[in-house]
Amino acid sequence: MNSIITRDYQICKNCVMDTTDSKIIFDEKGVCDHCNTFYNEILPKWHTDERGDKALKEIVKKIKIEGEGKDFDCLMGMSGGIDSSYLLYIMVKKHDLRPLVFHVDAGWNSQIAVNNIERLVDGLGLDLYTEVINWEEIKDLQLAFFKSGVSHIDTPQDHSFFATMYKFASKHNIKHILTGGNYSTECVRNPLEWMYYQSDSIQLRDIYKKHGTGKLKDYPVSNILWHKVYLPYVKKIKLIRPLDFFPYKKDEAMRTLVDKFGYQEYPQKHFESRFTRFYESYWLTKKFGFDTRKVQYSSLILTNQMTRVEALEKLKSPAYDPETIHKDFEYIATKLGISVEELQSYMDAPNKTYKDYKSQKNIYNIGAKAMRIFGLERGGKR
Numbered sequence: 001m002n003s004i005i006t007r008d009y010q011i012c013k014n015c016v017m018d019t020t021d022s023k024i025i026f027d028e029k030g031v032c033d034h035c036n037t038f039y040n041e042i043l044p045k046w047h048t049d050e051r052g053d054k055a056l057k058e059i060v061k062k063i064k065i066e067g068e069g070k071d072f073d074c075l076m077g078m079s080g081g082i083d084s085s086y087l088l089y090i091m092v093k094k095h096d097l098r099p100l101v102f103h104v105d106a107g108w109n110s111q112i113a114v115n116n117i118e119r120l121v122d123g124l125g126l127d128l129y130t131e132v133i134n135w136e137e138i139k140d141l142q143l144a145f146f147k148s149g150v151s152h153i154d155t156p157q158d159h160s161f162f163a164t165m166y167k168f169a170s171k172h173n174i175k176h177i178l179t180g181g182n183y184s185t186e187c188v189r190n191p192l193e194w195m196y197y198q199s200d201s202i203q204l205r206d207i208y209k210k211h212g213t214g215k216l217k218d219y220p221v222s223n224i225l226w227h228k229v230y231l232p233y234v235k236k237i238k239l240i241r242p243l244d245f246f247p248y249k250k251d252e253a254m255r256t257l258v259d260k261f262g263y264q265e266y267p268q269k270h271f272e273s274r275f276t277r278f279y280e281s282y283w284l285t286k287k288f289g290f291d292t293r294k295v296q297y298s299s300l301i302l303t304n305q306m307t308r309v310e311a312l313e314k315l316k317s318p319a320y321d322p323e324t325i326h327k328d329f330e331y332i333a334t335k336l337g338i339s340v341e342e343l344q345s346y347m348d349a350p351n352k353t354y355k356d357y358k359s360q361k362n363i364y365n366i367g368a369k370a371m372r373i374f375g376l377e378r379g380g381k382r
Contacts, residue, residue: 015298016311020289021191034188038302046183048247056245060095063176072100072127074176077165078120079103080113080272083180085120085263086253087243091178092124099178104164105132106157106273107139107335112264113272119261131164134218139336141204141219142275144211146336146343149352151194151288154279156219158198163222169237182243184305185250188298194290196354197364199224206358224360228367250305278328281320287347291319 011018012032018024025033047055067073076091076099078084091097101121121128138156145153169177196203201221208216231237257263266272284290297311320328333343354361 012298014308015188015301016294016308016315017188017298018294020291020294022193023191034298035302038187042183042187046244048245052245056095056242059240059242059245060091060097063097066175067098072098074099074178075102075165075169075174076100076178077102077104077161077180078117078128079161079180080109080116081180081266082250082253082257082263083182083185083243085116085180085257086248087178087180088120088124088126089257089260090246091242092126097178099126100174101126101128102165102168103128103130104161105130106160107133107135108157108273108275110266110272110274110277112266116261116263116272119263120257123261129168131168133160133164133220137214137216137219140212140214141208141216143336143338144208146346147211148207148357149346149349150196150207150354150356151284151290151351152196152198152354153283154195154276155198155204157273157275159201159204159222160220162199162227163220166222166227166231166237167220170231170235173235175237177237177239179239179241180243181241182248184243184248184303185296185299187302188295190292190295191290193353194284194288194292194295196359197224197361199227200354200360200364203354203357203359210357224363224367250300274328274331278332282325282328283347285319288351291315293319 007019007022009019010024010026010030012024012026012035013030014035015032017032017034021034027033027036063073074097076084076088078088078101080103088099088101091099101117103117117128120126138160141156142153145156165177168174199222201223204221205216232239254263254265258265280292284292293315297306297314300306301308301311329343330340333340336343
């Protein structure tokens with residue numbers, strides 16, 4: 001069941017974002033606000049030249065000083081995806097950092113992701129710490145999100161990732177967390193109606209209260225004020241995005257990882273998780289009409305890594321593989337302990353949005369406005 005679009009269809013003349021983002025705004029030239037936000041707010045303050053290099057070296061210097069005498073000097077999240085993998089390689093080989101590689105297993109790792117993580121960690125001679133989420137709890141939470149009818153059913157997995165890492169850093173007083181988030185491949189962000197804030201613990205709890213069957217005793221829940229205010233400004237735990245400080249090109253990074261570690265490429269960004277592959281390629285596109293490839297390709301267009309013509313050609317093919325989707329569908333159902341028919345019933349149920357459940361959206365709005373005023377937030381529009 002697709003979302004009903006009540007406005008005339010229009011696609012940006014510069015990227016490939018279109019009116020499937022119901023809040024999109026076009027200027028008189030037919031260029032969308034995602035592009036204009038990038039050109040006016042991100043690009044002028046995004047320095048990957050000697051200014052970025054100098055800033056990153058200062059950050060690395062501080063990390064090393066504060067890490068003296070410790071087993072490791074920072075924490076680095078590792079999903080097995082290209083961004084975190086390349087970041088790990090660069091920060092170890094070029095900047096001589098000694099990170100503890102941190103991985104969260106929420107039960108959906110693809111075998112390719114497992115292989116890639118092992119190759120990077122072993123090849124660089126690092127220690128890997130893996131936190132395994134209580135499967136029975138996250139399974140019940142995942143089913144609750146399916147039953148809720150919202151688009152953002154990847155929240156249980158994503159929330160567990162950063163909540164676990166933040167809690168680990170806080171418990172062990174680790175001051176620096178390095179993440180693969182970046183402007184180069186993510187300067188266009190998913191519209192809020194496509195992917196609501198995964199960190200909204202109020203919404204997560206409300207959906208679980210209405211559709212879950214048990215209690216979340218072990219599942220890690222993080223409050224937005226805790227990890228956005230308390231950790232960085234009280235405990236002085238900083239989240240750092242090193243990929244924003246130097247030229248980062250996806251294809252070049254991939255060639256480096258393949259050549260040096262035998263890294264295996266994924267069909268699409270974020271597909272290191274089998275659930276995310278199903279969620280982004282099938283659930284979002286078939287049930288809601290939201291194709292995240294438009295966001296990903298638009299980011300690459302804006303950063304000169306893909307042409308608009310190439311993106312439009314790629315979008316002619318379905319987001320999912322028609323030959324294998326039935327296997328993915330069956331895998332998801334079996335893993336969750338339900339029948340294929342039950343999973344299909346969630347696909348066929350009426351669509352809901354984040355607005356149908358309790359949320360902290362007002363807090364997010366206030367926080368985003370304040371961070372932009374003080375120059376702390378330069379992300380793309382949602």
